[in-house]
Amino acid sequence: MALPVVAIIGRPNVGKSTLFNRLAGRRIAIVSDIPGTTRDRVSIDAEWGRHRYLVVDTAGVEDRPHNEIMWDDIRAQVEVALNQADAIIFCVDVNEGVTDADQDAADMVRRTGKTVVLAANKADTLSREDMIYEFFSLGLGEPHPISAYHDTGIGDLMQSVFEQLPPFEPGVIGKNSVRVAIAGRPNAGKSALFNALTGEERAIVSPVAGTTRDTVDSLFDYEGTRITFLDTAGLRKRGKADPGIEKYSAIRTIGAIERCYVAVLVLDATEFVTSQDTHIGGYIDDAKRAAVIVVNKWDLAKELDLDKSEAMAEIRNRFKFIPNVPIVFTSAIKGWGVSELLPTILEVYGEFSKQLPRAEVSRVVFDAMGENPLPGVGTRRARIFRGIQTRTSPPTFEFSARNPELIHFSYRRYLENQLRDQFGFIGSPLRMNFINREDE
Numbered sequence: 001m002a003l004p005v006v007a008i009i010g011r012p013n014v015g016k017s018t019l020f021n022r023l024a025g026r027r028i029a030i031v032s033d034i035p036g037t038t039r040d041r042v043s044i045d046a047e048w049g050r051h052r053y054l055v056v057d058t059a060g061v062e063d064r065p066h067n068e069i070m071w072d073d074i075r076a077q078v079e080v081a082l083n084q085a086d087a088i089i090f091c092v093d094v095n096e097g098v099t100d101a102d103q104d105a106a107d108m109v110r111r112t113g114k115t116v117v118l119a120a121n122k123a124d125t126l127s128r129e130d131m132i133y134e135f136f137s138l139g140l141g142e143p144h145p146i147s148a149y150h151d152t153g154i155g156d157l158m159q160s161v162f163e164q165l166p167p168f169e170p171g172v173i174g175k176n177s178v179r180v181a182i183a184g185r186p187n188a189g190k191s192a193l194f195n196a197l198t199g200e201e202r203a204i205v206s207p208v209a210g211t212t213r214d215t216v217d218s219l220f221d222y223e224g225t226r227i228t229f230l231d232t233a234g235l236r237k238r239g240k241a242d243p244g245i246e247k248y249s250a251i252r253t254i255g256a257i258e259r260c261y262v263a264v265l266v267l268d269a270t271e272f273v274t275s276q277d278t279h280i281g282g283y284i285d286d287a288k289r290a291a292v293i294v295v296n297k298w299d300l301a302k303e304l305d306l307d308k309s310e311a312m313a314e315i316r317n318r319f320k321f322i323p324n325v326p327i328v329f330t331s332a333i334k335g336w337g338v339s340e341l342l343p344t345i346l347e348v349y350g351e352f353s354k355q356l357p358r359a360e361v362s363r364v365v366f367d368a369m370g371e372n373p374l375p376g377v378g379t380r381r382a383r384i385f386r387g388i389q390t391r392t393s394p395p396t397f398e399f400s401a402r403n404p405e406l407i408h409f410s411y412r413r414y415l416e417n418q419l420r421d422q423f424g425f426i427g428s429p430l431r432m433n434f435i436n437r438e439d440e
Contacts, residue, residue, distance in 0.1 A: 004053045004165050007081045009109055010091035011101035012060025015121040019091060019148035020057035023048070023158075048158045053165075056081050061105035082108065087115040087161050090140050094123045094131045098138065106138040115164040118143045119157055124150050177219060177226035178349050181256040183284070184266035185276045189296040192332035193266060197341065198229055222342050230256045257283055261393060262290045262349050262427075264341070269297040269304060272311070273318045281319050288394040288429045290352035291325050292344055299331035324426045348427035353392045356423060361387050361397065368418040374411065382406040385437060387415075396431040404434035 006023075008016045023046050046055045058081045082088065090109055092102055109116055120132040123145035135143040144160060146153035182190045198220050220227045257263050263284045267277055272295075284291050293315060301308070312327050319325060326344050330337035365387035374382050384407075386400040397419070401407065416430050 004086040007056040007085035008089045014091045014093040091119045094120045177228040179260040180262045181230040181260035182264045188266045188268040196332045196338045258287045290348045290428045293327045295329045298329040351428040399434045400437040
């Protein structure tokens with residue numbers, strides 16, 4: 001059986017995202033007092049006591065939505081979360097009592113027939129706890145007074161949830177999944193690509209730039225390999241992000257890049273490579289994550305007068321700081337190239353997690369120094385005694401050396417290129433650490 005899914009449902013601004021962050025143990029969902037901040041579903045594996053589960057945050061259910069254009073999509077996302085949930089935490093605000101929006105959301109929940117636990121949030125004083133009883137009128141059972149912000153009442157709430165769920169056997173989870181972040185500028189087609197890869201309408205797709213605000217994830221099995229895809233909010237250049245929600249979305253996106261193994265950088269064929277794209281590539285490089293570049297909307301190449309070989313040459317020139325990165329041309333809307341992307345991601349992940357035999361590393365390093373000896377500086381000379389791979393993901397090499405400060409950047413890059421020539425590391429960064437050792 002899969003991890004049990006617990007969805008947090010309710011009208012806007014009752015503290016759903018605060019409760020989600022409390023259960024997740026860190027700030028993942030964006031918390032704001034602006035109604036409608038959460039649009040997509042946001043989920044993460046979590047633990048409570050001995051219980052493992054998947055907790056899902058959702059957009060607020062509104063009786064009079066403030067955004068009529070997107071409300072049908074947002075409501076559809078909430079309904080998908082309800083259908084996939086094994087249990088539902090219905091969240092209300094004790095300070096505002098029962099509202100029409102609460103009634104509307106409660107009607108949605110009752111129709112599912114799922115296990116429901118009622119969380120009366122913001123009950124952070126005894127007088128407020130006394131206000132919970134009117135919520136019996138929702139017909140969802142006994143309300144549990146909690147304060148997600150102050151972390152009170154959460155234990156009793158979760159105990160009530162798991163008392164109504166069947167036991168989960170953790171042994172069936174298997175190995176960890178390959179985490180893949182889908183990143184890029186706003187409106188480059190990241191969400192459409194995400195949906196095409198996972199085969200479900202998990203992220204909201206809209207021509208409005210900036211539709212995705214939170215990082216959305218989906219667990220996917222590809223030929224026996226578990227892949228967790230993270231669809232992220234679009235990143236703008238530093239200083240270009242609007243204050244508030246968009247700024248926090250950028251922080252979440254950077255965090256997703258840092259947590260992933262492989263970052264898929266999505267370019268928009270209609271605009272090709274922009275300074276924002278190379279800026280995002282810089283984040284991937286700084287985080288030392290493996291990378292795949294996707295040129296999306298390639299179905300428009302003919303009318304844009306784009307040539308594939310010329311496009312690849314230009315991309316490699318603009319992304320010199322990400323060596324040997326694979327480039328895949330796709331049309332997420334039409335499904336072109338999507339089947340090629342999954343094997344490429346796994347190939348790059350294999351390079352990212354590659355462990356080389358110690359003797360092979362030493363052979364390549366000393367052969368390289370034999371062909372191109374270390375230069376000296378005056379009467380001082382650097383000397384490398386040993387080179388070994390100390391870890392994977394990213395591949396990290398440690399060189400024990402005398403006077404390592406004399407080893408110029410260009411020579412360090414030369415050694416890196418020799419390792420790449422011999423062992424590949426396609427799309428993967430290499431960390432090169434030079435440690436001072438006087439005697440070996």
